[in-house]
Amino acid sequence: MAKRKLKKFAEVSSFDNCFFLSFEQSREEGLPLKGKWNKEFFKNDNPIVLELGCGKGEYTVGLAKRYPNKNFIGVDIKG
Ligand SMILES: C[S@@+](CC[C@H](N)C(=O)[O-])C[C@H]1O[C@@H](n2cnc3c(N)ncnc32)[C@H](O)[C@@H]1O
Known part of the structure; x- marks a missing residue:
């Protein structure tokens, strides 16, 4: 993996x-916060x-600031 990516x-x-x-971890152990x-x-x-x-x-954080009465979760396949 490139140095910049590792950093x-x-x-x-x-x-x-x-x-x-x-993916392996989620398959084997499940999603730790699922339902919780x-x-x-x-x-x-x-x-x-x-x-x-x-x-x-950025968009998720922006929405979270705008709507503090909701809980926002952002998911991305890349780090
Ligand atoms: C066009 S970008 C949009 C980024 C962000 N929503 C925004 O508006 O700035 C699409 C994103 O979808 C992510 N993505 C693509 N396939 C995915 C998958 N199967 N699971 C999770 N994220 C995925 C990519 O890594 C990329 O960051």
Whole structure:
């Protein structure tokens, strides 16, 4: 993997609100927060909005700032 990509992964891994899961991991262990996002991560009962293919998440973060009464999850296949 290119140095720049490794550096980016290392940086993003340090964020509290970012998770990395390989396909193998999800197949073998399941999705750790499945059905438990509000109880274990957001710690509230707000409705969840899921953005698939969120890229770097700028749009997701923008929406989250605009709608603080909803819980936003962004998913992307790339780091
Ligand atoms: C055109 S970009 C949009 C990025 C973002 N939504 C935005 O508006 O800035 C599409 C994104 O979809 C992601 N993507 C494509 N196939 C995917 C898949 N199967 N699962 C998750 N993300 C995927 C790509 O990695 C890419 O970041």
